[in-house]
Amino acid sequence: MKILVEDWQVKEETKNGIYIDIDYGLLNGGSILIPSHQVNKIDDGNYNIFIKKKDYFYFTNSDDASKNKFMTGNTVAKQLSRDNQHLVLHKNQNISKLDQIIKDFEYLSLKGVSTGSQFEIQVHETEKELSQLDDKISRLNKIISAIDGLNSGDFRKIETSEAILSDLKINRSTKKGDLNKTIEEVKFERQVLNDRFNEIVESYKVYQSVKENVRDREVEKSNYKSL
DSSP: OOEOOGGGGGEEEEEEEEOOOOEOTOOEEEEEEEEEEGGGOTTOOOOEEOOOOOOOOEBBBOOOOGOOEEHHHHHHHHHHHHHHHHHEEEHHHHHHHHHHHHHHHHHHHHHOOOOOOHHHHHHHHHHHHHHHHHHHHHHHHHHHHHHHHHHHSHHHHHHHHHHHHHTTTTTOOOHHHHHHHHHHHHHHHHHHHHHHHHHHHHHHHHHHHHHHHHHHHHHHHHHHOOO
16 A cells, blocks of 8 residues: 655654654554655655555554554554545555566466466456456445435435445444545556556557467468478
8 A cells, every 4th residue: 555644744754764643543642663665755745655454563652551552554544544634545466466477477488388377367356356346436435325315304315325324334424525535545446457457468468469470470481491
């Protein structure tokens, strides 16, 4: 995940990284250290940090050590994003998988081994992931519509909206602003994945086409020599 951290959120910058002011629950303020190798300071004085959902960061409360605890990267991302209202940018794991398969395919081709089965499997997995992201966006939009319905003044609409939220196991006090922000994050993730997916598939097709043309020419040369 790529998260923008504004300068006012940074308590201190050291050679080891940056200490970020963050809240962990109600009335529990403290700080965490983001190691320097996960930090990129940008020209405007703010920072981009790159963390994974399952990374762990140690939260310290300077006033009460009993409240010190580990936070996951996912929790850190949500809290920082909630504080500064910037999107959390996710790199979908399927992008890395597709990139690696292309590299493997090129390597095997150089060795004279030709197989596209692994690539085709990953293409299927990526298409499934894109569909799941579409479903997630649709679900979030449905939740937002239901929350809007609660304030419609129409009893039937309110009743229907409550039923939808209950069915989706969503608390009616969920903030619409948080949902809109999540939708934008998912849309961005889907767009990046879809764009890279199309690029890689097209590159694969071109690579295969060139390879087939070279093979056909070699066959033609071989046939010509045998005449």
